Amino acid sequence: MLRVSLSEISAALKEGRVSPTELCQRCLSFIKATKFLNAYITIAEDTALKQAEESEERYRRGQILGDLDGIPVAVKDNFNTAGIETTCASNMLKGYIPPYSATVVQKLLDQGAVLLGKTNLDEFAMGSGSTDGIFGPVRNPWSYSRQYREKCVQNSHTENEDSNWLVTGGSSGGSAAAVSSFTCFAALGSDTGGSTRNPAAHCGVVGLKPTYGLISRHGLIPLVNSMDVPGILTRCVDDAAIVLGVLAGHDPKDSTTVQDPFKPFELTSFIDASKLCIGIPKEYHAPGLSSETLALWSKAADLFENAGAKVIEVSLPHTRYSIICYHVLCTAEVASNMARFDGLEYGHRSSMDKSTEVMYAATRREGFNDVVRGRILSGNYFLLKQNYETYFIKAQKVRRLIANDFVNVFRSGIDVLLTPTTLSDTIPYVEFIKEDNRTRSAQDDIFTQAANMAGLPAITVPTALSEKGLPIGLQFIGRAFQEQQLLTVAKWFENQVKFPMIQLQGMMDHGHTVCHHQKSAFFS
């Protein structure tokens, strides 16, 4: 039952085939059973059960709050949740219980959703593996899938079964793992350079990064304010549309949200592909792109073309500067955003208190990991008066060029861009940590980051399994605030590719580990 989609479980709740409490309890016990994935930092068992009971009462009275009523969800641990510890996977905020909830969290709760817990991430969302938080790395559920295990055995370089587990990608790896391993029906991530789409692709789930300004950031502990967007992770595109409908809209507490009212939409299953124009940006044919992913990408293009769509190669010439540009803008905002963590008002405070300055320094040294401190250092360097023009202003100008590339492409008649989400399928943890966080982030965000630079909506759709039996996702980038068009295309694509469901071994409580699924029609 846990493996169905959000809309299916919503229907089951409405029809009384399952009660919110029962559903919540099942999820909670499955979270415990999959604890080794380390997807959750905090399990809010008590409040979740209470919310489920309240939901049950509403169902009993026939007064449900909306489509999310009674549906278990998870939230990345960089969103404030009133009364529930919010850590950002950092010593700095360990034990911090915020007095308010992020607008998106509140909107979920107002719809009757049941908040199961807070999901793991890289410290302050700085990373692309979900490996660099104080609570340890998140394990990709696909490490334990029949699909992967079988291939591993075939390749037979598994001496120790456990050492081969895979990273989820990041930084919203906990949320991706939670959705992928069926412990919740939807999860919130955040997406600054690809932090929602990257782990979604690696975990075989849908990851949506909405247009900047469509969803409130109030209560999201920022990484880069000008690029952060709350992300949505679900099992299918329809579910993402449902959650988007709940979250989108102006928030007076976030001045960067647009005032235009947002109308929730339902996606149609049929599109007239002949009216569709798909752009294939040639610059995304980047070094390091695996031949498998490349092949899949080109197959996907053919799929659209065969359906009658116009598929055109386009150019986004400045995308290649995206990573370096991002490095400057990201670290500068990080340096600024992290300045508030001084140990005075909240969070960690060092016991070294000889003077205010000593206390500041010790607090920040003890509270932040190397990655965060490194970014603060470079960010402050870029913001120095003598460097500001050379780095920050220049990076802003480059950002404008990157954004203009998209404007030009969309102006030329392209509806949606089709690109890879990641260079390849995911890799084992032991491989991943051979490179440092900075190198990894630079590599892994390569296809996702430009959308953040330009503020555009983008979605990754799980497309097929690699030779190793691991998910590969492809990304669609849409016009600003044209989520409906973007998701409609994504849903059509999703229907075509029939991505196989993960077959988890030895994790399901009732032993029915292998389900019968259609074999992927697309990847064969």
Place this chain on the structure above:
Amino acid sequence: MAASILRRSLLAPRCRAGDVAALHSGPSRRRAQGLGPIASGRRAGNSPAGERGVAPWVAVVGLEIHAQISSNSKLFSGSQVQFAAPPNSLVSFFDASLPGTLPALNRRCVEAAVMTGLALNCSINKKSLFDRKHYFYADLPAGYQITQQRLPVAVNGSLSYSLCVGGKKNQMVTRTVRIKQIQLEQDSGKSLHDDTRSQTLIDLNRADVGLMEVVMEPDMSSGEEAAAAVRELQLILQTLGSSQAIMAEGQLRVDANVSVHHPGEAYGVRTEVKNINSARFLARAIDYEIQRQIKELENGGTVMNETRAFDYKLGCTIPMRDKEGKQDYRFMPEPNLPPLILYDTKSLPANMNHQQVVNIDWIRERLPDLPSVRRVKLVEQYGILPEHSFTLLNEDGLMEFFENVVRQTPMNPRKLIGWILNDMLGYLKQHNLTVKESPVSSLFLADLLNLLEKGTISSSAAKQVLEELWKGEEKTPLQIVKEKKLELIQDQQELEQICQAVMEGHQEEVMEIKKGNQKVLNKLIGLVQRTTRGRADPVLVKQILEKRLSQ
């Protein structure tokens, strides 16, 4: 939220021995007269400037003034603004910089800044931007202040102010200082240093209160000019209602940039005198700093580009080991606030919700009369002297008081103003009272002046009545006149007799007058008044005496 406690790391500013000495044994401080050169004490005292051939010094003063915006809520959060509320009782999550909170601009603060910009003849930028200014300080919880460094809301204005010059300070001159810009920014919290326990207590009530920083170009040359400019600004802010501008409550805080140079030479190195929070000490602090720099340079020293604080107890400026020093503020755009867009009637989009836009023209049309206009009107309407109009406006509530009295008595305002400015204001000043605290209401003063005007009492009797009225008892002027029997003596014969008696008692004076010394007549008149306790009509007394003396 409880007040955070931490050990204090900043040294309390102390006057160095040299500075204290300078205060007591240094050259006698002279007020700079207008734009004219300032003679240093030594040159003026010991050797004439002409002999040495050295040009005198010229001081250059620029001001940065922080005015707290008068608004019910803070600049970026919904917290209330209230002076002297219990510590940390007016702190929102944003004010305490809880992670994930975002600023939302208060429209009222924008309107106040636009209003102020218009009143100071600025051009209002239809698009302005917010920036972050970074520094670590305990009362700045976010580690940065949101301000408008690159593109402020108003630029290129001017402020005209007047001051008295000349040896007797009896000549009014009007000067103009250019306004470089007005920027909106957040206030910080307050640090309260507890020296005995070496702790610093933080109060965040003030954190995020809206400020307007008014930057004045260095067009002034003395403390007196600066004080006059600040006073005029204060009046304008109070008239607009954009700030209460009460210095004692920290609503108006002045930083002064001061340098000295010889005429024709480049400007000298400047120092910044910070946080002059008292109107009384503004001129003194700046003049002290001017003299200190002159003395330093004349003694062969150099002026350092530093920040100094004025110690009002010691009366001198002292170097601050300040939070800012040579800091790099690492400015960057505030990413959570879109550009601030203002409209005028022409650019106002038709479909825009009027609650959400600020229309510059709408504000301009509703600007109240500024102090300069009010003064001109006072002079024109009542025929009073320009300097009187300044005094009327400078004292809070005095103009209203004056106009109330004028309305209730037929007495010529030009005559009436003397009673207001000399008798009433003199008394209030002497007793450290504000106009609002005056024991004599405008009604009673008008009653009194009506008695005088009708010839019921003499002016010296009126002064006696006023003395009684100051006691603040509920007696009307007429009651006092009756009780004290202060009515003019209407009986001509009685008056004739008194005059006769005075003349008889002062034969010497009578002889003097008869010899032609008419001045002595006033003495006789005074004697008659003394005898009658001011109840004699001086004109009548003079007539009687003159008649009798010529007999």
